[in-house]
Amino acid sequence: MSADTRPAMDTPEQPAAPAGPTAILHAVHDPLCGWCYAAAPLLRAAASLEGLTLELHGGGMLAGNRRLRITPQWRTHVLPHDRRIAELSGQPFGAAYRDGLLRDTDAVMDSGPPTTALLAAEALGGDSLQLLERIQQAHYVEGRRVADRTVLRALAHDIGLPEAGFDHHFDALAGEPTRQHIADSHRWLQRLGGQGFPTLGLERRGQVQTLDVSGWVGRAEVWGAWLRGLLTT
Structure with missing residues (x-):
């Protein structure tokens, strides 16, 4: 077969692909973890930074055989930590939580369903951080049972997610997919050398750096500025 001797055609210059995020902040957390609630403003500040993507990894602190029913002993245990x-x-704790939910001995603390709800939000293309914040507010301020599916559906609706779509993805992601997500989150916890929740790690240029956020709690604006500087180095 002879070589093609036709003159080459000029091809229009293709526009450059938009730049993707330069870094990922991995947050191993739990929706029912008090110190994760304390760190919520830090996650929101990080999510606002250009070039940084936030990935939530639910660790299942009270999921499966670790879930528990609220008792007077549990209330006595958590109140000093909450204070x-x-x-x-500066995060608020409401009377409905302190004197309502924490006295409700029929309520079950189970972080499995809210973790499934966050996965459903992501599957819908929604803001899982916004839903996490809404779940935390419902739990710690409004004293609602956030392990109940009907409550989670209402909270998802509050942030604009369609109820039918939420139900569909919740059903698909409950059970084994949620357990697999929790197992993956524990692998992230081990990779970051974390001992508990929250544990944060910054991934960039193929490397992952564990970030100690304990000194930043209550200083979200300063944390955001520090993290922005870290991204430019």
Whole structure:
């Protein structure tokens, strides 16, 4: 076969592809973790930074055989921690939580369903961080049972997610997919050398750096500025 001797055709210059995020902030967390609630403003500040993507990894702190029913002993255990969190972070704790939910001995603390709800939000293309914040507010301020599917559906609706779509993805992601997500999150926890929640790691240029956020709680604006500077180095 002879070579093609036709003159080459000029091809229009293709526009450059838009630049993707330069870094990923991995946050291993749990929706029912008080110190994750304390760190919520830090995650929101990070999510606002250009070139940084936030990925939530639900660790299942109270999922599966670790879920528990609220008891007077549990209330006595968590109240001092809640006061400390409020002092350091400025995050609010409502009377409906303190004197309502924490006295409701029929309520079950189970972080499995809210973790499934966050996965459903992501599957819908929604803002999983916004839903996490809404779940935390419902739990710690409004004293609602956020392990109940009907409550989670209402909270998803609050942030603009369609109820039918939410139900569809919730059903698809409950059970084994959620358990697999929790197992993957534990692998992230081990990779980051974390001992508990929240544990954060910054991934960029193929490397992952664990970030100690304990000194930043209550200082979201300063944290955001520090993280922005870190991204430019």
